[in-house]
Each structure stands twice: as C-alpha cells, then as structure tokens.
Amino acid sequence: MALTEEQKLVTEVWRIVNRTYLDDTFNHQNWAAVRQKVLSAALTDQKAAYAAIGKMLKSLNDPFTRFLDPEQYRSLQVNTSGELTGVGLQIALDQQTGKLEVVTPISGSPAEKAGIRPRDRIVKIEGVSTENLTLDEAATRMRGPIGSLVTLLIERDGEGQKEFRVPRDRISLNPVVAELRTSPQGVPLGYIRLTQFNANAPMELAHAINNLEKKGAAAYILDLRNNPGGLLQAGIEVARLWLNSGTIVYTVNRQGIQGSFESFGPALTDDPLVVLVNQGTASASEILAGALQDNGRATLVGETTFGKGLIQSLFELSDGSGLAVTIAKYETPNHKDINKLGIKPDQIVASEPITREQIGTELDHQFQTALELLAKNSVVAAKAA
Known part of the structure; x- marks a missing residue:
C-alpha cells in the first residue's frame, strides 16, 4: 500500500x-x-x-534533536547564515511593560538611515499591533524582499507616535561588539563581546582584533556570557584566531570514531587574554572556552558554563521543514566531556542581575575581576611601561 x-x-x-x-x-x-x-x-x-x-x-x-516547522527552520537558517533581508533592527520585549522595543538599529542599515533610535517602541508593523506578537513574529513581519517598503509606527519618549516607511535591504548580522578601553592602570585593553557563532563571526572577530592591535591593545577580554553557540565551524575558526598551535576540539560519533580540529597559527595576537563565561555560555562557546583554557591561552572567569557537549546536524525535509539531529559529542583538548557538566572557570565569580547597559562597567563584577587579573599580569605591566 x-x-x-x-x-x-x-x-x-x-x-x-x-x-x-x-x-x-x-x-x-x-x-x-x-x-x-x-x-x-x-x-x-x-x-x-x-x-x-x-x-x-x-x-x-x-532536547537538541528536534523538529522545526518551515517557519522555525527558515528563522534558524537566517540566524546562522549571518544574513537576512529586512530593515536592520535588533529588537527585544521590555520586561516591565512587555512592549516591543528597539535595542539598536544595525549600523548602516535602512532603519538607522531612517532615524529609528535605541529605546524606540514599535507600536505597529504594517498596521498590525505588536501587542500580541512574539519576537519571532515581529521579526518575520519586518523581513521581506529587497527594495520593498515596511511601515512602522514608532513611539518615542517625549515625541509621541510617528510613522516610518523603511525600505528593506540585505542586512549583515555582526555578532561582534568591540571597543578599546583603558584599564585602571592605564593599559590599553581590547574588550570584545561575541553574541553568537554565525557564519560572519570568524571574519568579524578577526577584523575586530586587527583593529584593536593597530590601536595598541596590550591585553584582551573576550566576553562569551550568554552566547548560546551556533555553527561548530565558526567556533573552530574563532579559536584559530587566538591559538598558534594545538588541538581545538575532539569529536566522537556513534562508531566511537574520533575526529579532531587543530590550530595551525599564527594567532592574530599573543597578548594576555581573559574569557568571561556564565551559565548561558553554551555549545560552540564552550568549544572555544575549552580550547583556550586547555591550551593555556586564556584564563576563564565567571561561572560554570551550560554543558552542551553535543553536536547537531541540520537536515532539510521534503516539505520545507527541518530536523536537527545530535550526530556526535565533543571533548575539550584535554579530553574533558562537558555534556551536562560544563566548563569550570579558573576563577569563579557569581553573576549578578545587571542590565544590558551595565555590561562591562563598574557594576559588572565578572568584568572587574578580569581587569584585576590582567593588572596582575606582569606581561601587561611590562608592555605598558
């Protein structure tokens, strides 16, 4: 039959x-x-x-072997490809009010050019109220073909509501935030936050390190807190930017066959490095943290990581839906299986509830501990002399 x-x-x-x-x-x-x-x-x-x-x-x-309906599958592909066609807004739901809020317009995007600002509230998309929309639904409504227009009703403190007609364009998703800071001791310091491992992560991170090196950075803080991971290959390529040599990760499939990924060097910088991790640091983030810790390249500060030591492959199904399947597990260079265990930092500092704006400030205790560790590092002191 x-x-x-x-x-x-x-x-x-x-x-x-x-x-x-x-x-x-x-x-x-x-x-x-x-x-x-x-x-x-x-x-x-x-x-x-x-x-x-x-x-x-x-x-x-x-939980990681899961079915994705066509919309979920498309959404995941957009996130990992690092590219979409839309207006270029990072959005979030305000925890107090539940309103849809602009976190920031992506640099150079149509939304930024149209004058949309951080903290603006999106009241309607194409005449549809955002009140009962999920983040995914709101994002999907703002995406569409290049050149098409989307009408957004924006509410701004002190200015009331205003309508914006914004053209859609190809948007590159940059998961890297990088800036040159100065430590309390006057040392130029590269602070890099990596939010996910999409296809753009290795290139954007290399670009950030090169820029910071040119500006005279003598040490680095790499912030992987709440980075849920992403593409395995992106995690490996990012590790290669920091390591001159050594194993990055071992993979073990159901036949027990071990594969490994190595670093060939040269690293983009040999400057001292502290990596910030917490319970939201997962998957490809843990591969990177484990590689840098086991190879003695970085000191880890924060909390024990999430503990997702399984690798998924994504399959497209005949009706446009998708399937994520756990096909292997990974071990750190020292053969630590981190699944459900996580990676323990060299220095444990508990997380405290801080807002997005307070990350990397005096109120961020994990960040402050990283600064103190780098200050004790004689290499940095010597470089600054």
Whole structure:
C-alpha cells in the first residue's frame, strides 16, 4: 500500500535519525517499533504528522534533536547564515511593560538611515499591533524582499507616535561588539563581546582584533556570557584566531570514531587574554572556552558554563521543514566531556542581575575581576611601561 504524504514525512525523519543519531540504542528502545507505532496511527493532515514526529523524537529524551516547522527552520537558517533581508533592527520585549522595543538599529542599515533610535517602541508593523506578537513574529513581519517598503509606527519618549516607511535591504548580522578601553592602570585593553557563532563571526572577530592591535591593545577580554553557540565551524575558526598551535576540539560519533580540529597559527595576537563565561555560555562557546583554557591561552572567569557537549546536524525535509539531529559529542583538548557538566572557570565569580547597559562597567563584577587579573599580569605591566 502506498504511503500518504504525511507517512512519507514521518518515514523520512525516522530514516535520518536511524542513520545518523549519536546513541545507537535510541534511548534503549526498539527504533523500528517506534516507527511502526507512529505509522499505525491516523495521520490525517500535516499538523498531525508534525505532532507525530515531535512525539517520536521526544522518545529519544534529547532536547537538541528536534523538529522545526518551515517557519522555525527558515528563522534558524537566517540566524546562522549571518544574513537576512529586512530593515536592520535588533529588537527585544521590555520586561516591565512587555512592549516591543528597539535595542539598536544595525549600523548602516535602512532603519538607522531612517532615524529609528535605541529605546524606540514599535507600536505597529504594517498596521498590525505588536501587542500580541512574539519576537519571532515581529521579526518575520519586518523581513521581506529587497527594495520593498515596511511601515512602522514608532513611539518615542517625549515625541509621541510617528510613522516610518523603511525600505528593506540585505542586512549583515555582526555578532561582534568591540571597543578599546583603558584599564585602571592605564593599559590599553581590547574588550570584545561575541553574541553568537554565525557564519560572519570568524571574519568579524578577526577584523575586530586587527583593529584593536593597530590601536595598541596590550591585553584582551573576550566576553562569551550568554552566547548560546551556533555553527561548530565558526567556533573552530574563532579559536584559530587566538591559538598558534594545538588541538581545538575532539569529536566522537556513534562508531566511537574520533575526529579532531587543530590550530595551525599564527594567532592574530599573543597578548594576555581573559574569557568571561556564565551559565548561558553554551555549545560552540564552550568549544572555544575549552580550547583556550586547555591550551593555556586564556584564563576563564565567571561561572560554570551550560554543558552542551553535543553536536547537531541540520537536515532539510521534503516539505520545507527541518530536523536537527545530535550526530556526535565533543571533548575539550584535554579530553574533558562537558555534556551536562560544563566548563569550570579558573576563577569563579557569581553573576549578578545587571542590565544590558551595565555590561562591562563598574557594576559588572565578572568584568572587574578580569581587569584585576590582567593588572596582575606582569606581561601587561611590562608592555605598558
């Protein structure tokens, strides 16, 4: 008997997991029997198929092996590709009011050119109230073909509401924030915050380090706090920017086969480095932190990291939906398996509730500890002399 479209999709997912999933016991269950059970149920429409796939994957007890409907899959691709077509706004929901707020317009974007500012509130997008929209829904409504216009009703303190018609364009997502600071001892210091590992991260970080070197940076603080990770390859390439040599990470698949990624050098800088981590530092961020710690390249400050030592591969399914499957686990250069354990920093400093504006200021205790450590480092003192 021929399979229905819904049954074909379920079978497609089952086969991918059967072929690639890290745990060949499939969470100690008969994987073939799971498939039979799902196919024996009535899958009347796409929604039923998606629910059945979700249930099938849930039996693996792995939160990272998951089904993505077409919209979620497209959204993930946009985030990791580092490029989208839209107006160029970073947005957030204000925790107190629940209103949709502009964090910042991306530099050089149509939104910045139109005069939209940080802290502006987006009241309507194309006449639709943002009151009940999720962040994803709001972002999706602002994206669209290059050259098309989007109408935003903006509310600004002291100025009331104003309508902006903004053209959409190709926006490059830069996950790097970098600036030259001066330590209390007068040492020029490169402060770099990396927010995620998208396809642009290695190039943007290299650009930031080179700029800071030209400006005379004698030491660095790399801030990986609340960086959820992203592309494995981006994490490896970023590690290579800091390391002259050494193993970056080992990967182990279900056959127990170990692969490794090495650094070939030369590093862009040999200056002293402190890396800030916390419980939100995960995945590719932990690969980078582990590589820099185990190779003796950096001192880690903050809290034990999230503990996601599993590697996922993304598969596109026949109907435009997607599937993320855990295909391997990784170990740090010293063969530490960090899954569910995380990476312990060299110096533990608890996080405190601070706002986005207070990151990297006197109120940021983890940042202040990093400054103190670099001040004690005689190399920095010598360079500053």
